[in-house]
Amino acid sequence: MAVADLVKTFTFYEILIGMKATITVFIQRIILRNRKAVTLQYPHEKRDLPGTYRGMIALLKYDDGTEKCVGCDLCEAACPSRVITVISAEVEGEPMKRYAKEYYMDMTRCLFCGLCVDACPVDALAMTKEYAWARYNKRDLRLDKPQLLALGDRNFPEREKKLEFQHPNVAYFNIGHKSLPSKAS
Amino acid sequence: MDMLVFAGASVVKIAVVMVTVLLTVAVLTLAERKVLSWMQDRMGPMEVGPYGILQPIADGIKLFFKEDIIPSGANWVLFSLAPIISLIPAFIGFAVVPYGPNIEYDLYGVTIKPFIITDINIGILYILAFTSIGAYGVILGGWASNNKYSLLGGLRAAAQVISYELNVGLAIIGVIILSGSLSMVTIAEKQAGGFWHWNVIGMGHGAWWWIPVTQVIGFVVYVISSVAETNRLPFDLPEADSELVAGWMTEYSGMRFAFFFMAEYANMILVSCIASVLFLGGYHAPYPGTLFPGILGYFEGIAWFTVKVYCFLFLFFWIRATLPRLRYDQLMRFGWKVMLPLALANIVITSIVVYFLR
Numbered sequence: 001m002a003v004a005d006l007v008k009t010f011t012f013y014e015i016l017i018g019m020k021a022t023i024t025v026f027i028q029r030i031i032l033r034n035r036k037a038v039t040l041q042y043p044h045e046k047r048d049l050p051g052t053y054r055g056m057i058a059l060l061k062y063d064d065g066t067e068k069c070v071g072c073d074l075c076e077a078a079c080p081s082r083v084i085t086v087i088s089a090e091v092e093g094e095p096m097k098r099y100a101k102e103y104y105m106d107m108t109r110c111l112f113c114g115l116c117v118d119a120c121p122v123d124a125l126a127m128t129k130e131y132a133w134a135r136y137n138k139r140d141l142r143l144d145k146p147q148l149l150a151l152g153d154r155n156f157p158e159r160e161k162k163l164e165f166q167h168p169n170v171a172y173f174n175i176g177h178k179s180l181p182s183k184a185s
Numbered sequence: 186m187d188m189l190v191f192a193g194a195s196v197v198k199i200a201v202v203m204v205t206v207l208l209t210v211a212v213l214t215l216a217e218r219k220v221l222s223w224m225q226d227r228m229g230p231m232e233v234g235p236y237g238i239l240q241p242i243a244d245g246i247k248l249f250f251k252e253d254i255i256p257s258g259a260n261w262v263l264f265s266l267a268p269i270i271s272l273i274p275a276f277i278g279f280a281v282v283p284y285g286p287n288i289e290y291d292l293y294g295v296t297i298k299p300f301i302i303t304d305i306n307i308g309i310l311y312i313l314a315f316t317s318i319g320a321y322g323v324i325l326g327g328w329a330s331n332n333k334y335s336l337l338g339g340l341r342a343a344a345q346v347i348s349y350e351l352n353v354g355l356a357i358i359g360v361i362i363l364s365g366s367l368s369m370v371t372i373a374e375k376q377a378g379g380f381w382h383w384n385v386i387g388m389g390h391g392a393w394w395w396i397p398v399t400q401v402i403g404f405v406v407y408v409i410s411s412v413a414e415t416n417r418l419p420f421d422l423p424e425a426d427s428e429l430v431a432g433w434m435t436e437y438s439g440m441r442f443a444f445f446f447m448a449e450y451a452n453m454i455l456v457s458c459i460a461s462v463l464f465l466g467g468y469h470a471p472y473p474g475t476l477f478p479g480i481l482g483y484f485e486g487i488a489w490f491t492v493k494v495y496c497f498l499f500l501f502f503w504i505r506a507t508l509p510r511l512r513y514d515q516l517m518r519f520g521w522k523v524m525l526p527l528a529l530a531n532i533v534i535t536s537i538v539v540y541f542l543r
Contacts, residue, residue, distance in 0.1 A: 022224040022503060029226075037226055038227070
């Protein structure tokens with residue numbers, strides 16, 4: 001046993017085993033060409049994201065172009081990082097109906113937990129698969145309502161149908177939740 | 186007139202060798218990254234040019250135009266001098282390396298050896314002497330930076346280079362005994378006539394030709410020590426990215442850093458050239474003579490030399506891709522307690538065998 005160890009030491013046996021491992025990969029890559037690099041050349045090729053990927057948050061619209069958001073502030077309450085600021089207002093002439101007059105998301109603070117999407121009673125929020133949102137100015141990341149709606153339009157071209165029994169003057173929270181048509185994604 | 190012709194021919198030879206070495210350095214910076222990445226399931230540089238082949242040019246332009254920073258507490262004389270001290274000895278050794286057959290060519294009445302810049306009778310000592318000076322660049326650079334990481338890198342380099350240069354010197358003594366000369370050209374010429382005459386196998390010519398005076402121990406000791414001497418993995422303790430930021434190069438930027446970088450790669454090439462001349466027959470093919478007659482035969486010799494040098498360089502990359510860095514005490518123990526006795530034993534055995542059988 002001791003002799004074998006001595007021979008192994010003098011012939012650099014362990015090192016040769018390691019060098020065999022590296023040259024094997026080298027030969028497979030260059031000569032046999034049956035092995036591929038694990039690298040993804042990022043800007044040129046992008047990986048497939050899972051269906052539940054949590055990217056930028058978007059505001060959605062109904063198929064007739066009206067906003068889903070009813071200005072209930074539940075997303076603001078659910079947000080752990082205080083990303084969302086909702087300024088809610090009455091629709092003029094319709095005292096029962098409210099909407100988000102202004103809607104801000106400070107994405108510099110967002111941790112993409114998805115609690116706002118869960119909290120939304122009318123499914124007005126959704127998480128897109130957009131992620132490459134580096135900006136030179138951090139103020140560009142404080143998104144306002146048109147930007148968030150544009151995100152939704154861009155990523156969810158198939159809009160949800162507005163329910164027929166939903167009275168235009170009344171905001172229903174979670175009524176008919178079971179009968180909502182399933183989202184395209 | 187004779188002097189002018191000789192000087193002109195020498196300048197041309199020096200220019201060709203310098204350009205070749207600098208081009209090889211540029212190629213090596215890319216080749217190293219590519220080979221490493223191929224061995225590690227990666228791709229390496231892919232952006233600049235097809236498959237990233239223009240990366241050395243991009244790197245060169247970047248380093249050239251980068252800001253040249255001298256730290257406020259640095260000794261700026263030594264700080265500026267260190268890269269130059271590092272670079273010049275790395276290039277100066279190429280003067281005595283035989284790149285091709287030792288032929289003589291008559292040019293306007295002056296005898297010129299086209300493939301050898303100069304043949305001084307202590308060639309190998311000359312190279313050893315100058316590579317030792319290169320270590321001063323590292324040590325001075327580390328000290329002059331006024332940075333604790335640089336200083337630690339420089340100190341490590343000092344200890345490491347002293348330990349391993351001794352082994353380099355002792356490992357090649359066997360070859361010098363076999364050849365009976367310190368001239369690189371003579372050492373290469375003595376190994377003519379097939380791979381069994383190369384010093385790494387060491388079959389002779391006389392009555393006892395069939396007893397090989399093999400220098401394989403000297404060869405292994407030389408290769409390991411030269412890896413240590415060029416501060417490459419697994420002996421890159423002076424640089425040691427993970428412990429010392431970048432060792433003695435921490436405070437260097439721009440062209441000064443590029444000088445250190447070029448010196449490292451030029452040293453690698455020089456060490457490979459010496460190894461192939463001393464142990465693997467230099468420009469001699471593994472078969473006796475040459476396949477092609479006349480001028481083509483000379484270029485065959487150069488081609489074999491190039492192949493050998495590039496095999497060594499590939500070995501450097503291969504070792505780097507495989508082995509992690511040694512601990513400092515392991516490095517010292519390995520150098521003094523393993524390499525040094527092996528090299529000494531090699532000298533004793535070689536001299537005894539040569540004394541009685543050659």
